[in-house]
Amino acid sequence: MPAVLITGAQWGDEGKGRATDLLGSRVDYVVKFNGGNNAGHTVVIGDEKYALHLLPSGILTPGVTPIIANGVVVDLAVLKQELDALNERGVDTSKLKVSANAHVITAYHRTLDKVTERFLGKRQIGTTGRGIGPAYADKINRVGIRIQDIFDESILRQKVEAALEFKNQVLVKIYNRRAIGVDEVVEELLSFRELLEPMVCDTGLMLHEAIRDDKTVLFEAGQATMLDIDHGTYPFVTSSNATAGGASTGSGLPPHRIDRVIAVIKAYTTRVGAGPFPTELFDEMGEQLARVGHEYGTTTGRLRRCGWYDAPMARYAARINGVTDFVLTKLDVLSGIETIPVCVAYDVNGVRHDEMPVNQTDFHHAKPIYQEFPGWTEDISGARRFEDLPKNAQDYILALEKMSGSRMSAIGVGPEREQVVVRHDLLD
Template identity: 75%
Template sequence: MPGIVIVGVQWGDEGKGKATDLLGDRTDWVVKFNGGNNAGHTVVIGDEKYALHLLPSGILSPGVTPVIGNGVVIDPEVLFAELDALSARGVDVSKLRVSANAHLITHYHRTLDKVTERFLGKKQIGTTGRGIGPAYADKISRVGIRVQDLFDESILRQKVEGALDQKNHLLVKVFNRRAIAVEEIVDELLSYAERLRPMVADTGYLLDEALQRGEVVVFEGGQATMLDVDHGTYPYVTSSSATAGGAATGSGVGPNRLDRIVGIVKAYTTRVGAGPFPTELFDEQGDWLRAKGFEFGTTTGRARRVGWYDAPITRYATRINGITDLVLTKLDVLTGLEQIPVCVAYDVEGRRFDEVPVNQTDFHHARPILEHFPGWSEDISGCRTFEDLPQTAQDYVLALERMSGTRISVIGVGPSRDQVIVRHGLVD
């Protein structure tokens, strides 16, 4: 069972990096297949904490070949800064491979991201301002700059000229900003070429060869199901395919190579940015949950919105992704609650919805129908088997499993890599 996809079930920040790290000893390749440096993974190894933004978390596991796939948009400055920071801490980054077909984020993408978000005023989507959306927009509009373009100066110049022709009109005439010179962008991008060249490869071919040899390849999704551009809470979504289907298109590997789909879900729910969030808490319980779970963005530092576990969302994600296993993270954060509410359905102006409404207006007005479960006060951070958990914690997990449509195979009981309970192995 060599092809394993890891996806977020909610709105991101569920702990995907830790799940990938958990597979490290059994993994040969880890592939990032979507997104850019607009999201982050935090991995704790012993006393060391690593915050990764653009790199696959597998880069921290010796023996693993990390890959940035064609579905990712890459800011070269961020890429090299992350590599240098890891190298300074003794991490070997020499195995990194980057798809020649991945698109690049440039200075004008970051500029457009920030000015257009400000222009939206109260209708802001809540982007990170890192140029992700504009880079994907250029990709779809067929005016994007790809990694391979850095190695042909003539082609690069033509593409930058074509991209800036329209964008400079927009910057000057609509946003009252200065025009961006073609040479400025070309010179910046060319400065990255020689350092990037040894990393660049036909990564789809490399991955297919690895899978044919029976090696274990983990496909690591950025963001999460409810932020997917097709299946999320549009328009409050990211600009790429964050679901399991995106693993195939974002890596160049055929979908029949994907054997197991692992969904990562928190024992409660969070999201960053604007958009509907039925279980969101605005009271002291929300402040407590945010502080206890340290719910602040790895990339932005922004406080996350927090709420109770949403079972309909998990069922939806299970169906959309074809999830075979769930990894339930941060169960320890709920320790100390007398009662733990869970959203089992929605009330939309007097109508009950047991599943996520297909209509955006209905979902925006959805209010959670809650079922309460007894909590626990015991410290569970040292538990290593399911039976070690207090009975009420076991009951909570089993209730979530029944509601979610698939088995909960791994339970996180703390931030460190060894603070997990494995009920079912993720690699057969």
């Protein structure tokens, strides 16, 4: 049975939770391998809407074992809040497993994230302020706190003391903030020991045994390709690897075990926060896409920047991730638009670029070169087969498929679970 990865092909918010949910009943494990509670997923099941920030969206599917793997940074208060909220709504969360090697977001990480971003002023990156970046920085600097440390109070205290010895100097002397006490951090972390005890295990071993036993494993990336720390629009990126390669380091499952890579991509483009965005719209059409598409961040509530579909970006995502299938979402948002432009290349200082420029400065100054496609006026929310779609919508999808580097295997035509057109089996 396969191991399948789902990631975003743009700057996030493409609807990865929806794609995960689409496969949920056919998989045995759903694994979150990167990021923290900065990446939100919205899943609609019937009349119920679930907004998840830290938990894998597979937790909503009965029978699935959801895993928070070692590559994730975990805010334990958020973990408890999300579990409590789901339990109150009757969702069974008892199968959740958390890696002992996952790193913990502490109070000082959140504080440093917020004050540092404010200190940057006009150079702000657009962080969510939830402590994700500082937690990853501590991980790389080898001064981080891991889930397993919570079960050894002596080790935990030593690590917090070592971290705060330097960080309090920064908070007090540079940012004019109060020092954070060791006791308050230790006590807060220890308060989650009882919650964590039944969940914590060697998740890498669990996944290895799952593949050995012919179980199907689904990897669910937080964030997306263009926010990847190595392959995204640096420095306006997240602090982890959201691309296919991150699934191996973030989970402990070797690369050759991943059989399929599904990239979720909107029928237009959005991004949250600062950074270059060649196809961004600053007119009424941009406002229309945001309004009709309900383009507000699941985690932050921030209005998303909106623009047209970017084919060179899609090809880049296909290449970086080894995409086998695209899932195209929010096609219904384009209904009623007379002419739909698609970016097919960039103009950088008079030079045409058919692929994404390797130089960040060039990408920042890139102007989109558009090809226009006729739109459609029909309501497509009831379409379940490709043939049910208007001819112009079919032509639009086929054109994107040809430009984007892989097949468009599923198309979202509305926000609800069943509002999808499936052209190819995502597990075949």
